[in-house]
Amino acid sequence: MDAPPAIEIRAHLERLLTSPAFRSSKRCQRFLVYVVGETLEGRADSLKERTLAIEVFDRAESFHSGDDTIVRVGARGVRKRLAQYYTTAEGSREKMRIELPPGSYAPEFVAAESFTSVVPTRPFRRILLFVLIGIAALAAIFYSGASARGSAFERFWAPIWNTSGPVLIAMAHPLVYHASSRAIRLNEERLGPSLVPSQRPLQLPPNELDGSDIVPVPDQYVGYGDTVAATEIAVLLAKHSKDVRLRPADQLEFADFSEMPAALIGAFTNRWSMEFSQKFRLRFVFDAHGTPAIVDTASPSRVWRLPFAVDNGRTAEDYFLVCRLVNFSSNRPVIMVAGLKQFGTEAASRFIVDTKAVNDTLRKIGSNWQDRNLELVFHAKVIGNSPSASELIAWHIW
DSSP states (O other), rough: OOOOOOHHHHHHHHHHSSSSSHHHHHHHHHHHHHHHHHHHHHHGOOOHHHHHHHTTTTOOOTTTTTTTTTTHHHHHHHHHHHHHHHHHHHTTTTTTEEEETTTTOOEEEEEEEOOOOOOOHHHHHHHHHHHHHHHHHHHHHHHHHHHHHSOHHHHHHHHHHHHHHHHEEEEOOOEEEEOOOOHHHHHHHOOOOOOOOOOEEEEEGGOOOOGGGGETTTOOOOOHHHHHHHHHHHHHHTTOOOOEEEEEGGGOGGGGGTSSSSEEEEEEEEEHHHHHHTSSSEEEEETTSSSSEETTTTTOEEEOOOOOTTTHHHOOOEEEEEEEEHHHHHSSSSEEEESSHHHHHHHHHHHHOHEEEEEHHHTTTSSSSTTTTTTEEEEEEEETEEEEEEEEEEEEEE
């Protein structure tokens, strides 16, 4: 559905700013005015955390998001005040809404046809409350019976499918390094002209390169295995009428995971996979030699790591972890799929969307996992550049 015209959006913004929800916070007003204005001017892609810190919160050019969370805190404040406004009688009569999706600083403009909002009278609220309680009780009875009859695959996914609202997919966000323009020029001079311009590996002797020729490029890339995983999960969710919000993990705060169920993609380059898994028995670690591994913290001698490492990332096998959290501090269900390498992450995603694979695997571990947190460790062979069938090697239920 098309967004409302810009003139209507600006008029709506003025009513928001003068409402009780926003009137008391100049910081939230300034934040909302800036992001709406930039979006209407076609510059939504420029709404990055560093830009907002400098333009809205007057931070210095040296601002670093790892040391200062003011933008993320400000965004949560704006989301909270938007929600407050739209629950008032005045807000419920609006012909549109401004939404700020979790993990994003670009607002979305939603026309009235896309939502319904009712502010009931107090007597009606009491009646509605009893009706909703009755419906919830019947639904619980129905669901408990249906759950008992459903397949293991359905019970595995039920916490995500049966939670209202969209699902947040938090992507790993690797730091990638580019060759400098100087190094590329020297490489082209050495290799000669190319009839079809393309990426060519550097083939320069070490004495022609220095540290400045390796340029860090943050916030611009995701891995192939992570992309496959996000696609597999998004397709499955779509089949069950679940919307998806795709966000880089580095742009999320813990509070975002309390707003909707989530799927975490990737391990060592996903901030939240690493942080959440530190509370697990089976977790990702770097061993004493700096090698990535999965370890059983209750039995530290049980460690799964790759037999050797090469700088180009290739491997003949991989290990991966699949987690389903239903009792967790975020109060929302969480799925995590992550490998030591991208191959494992890809294999993990293919496993959790495969009805037969999930049914066969969960039959092996009994039936006491259904309403509890679950971790599964797998081993997969890698043939060429693709993972093959995986094997369950360890699990933990709590």
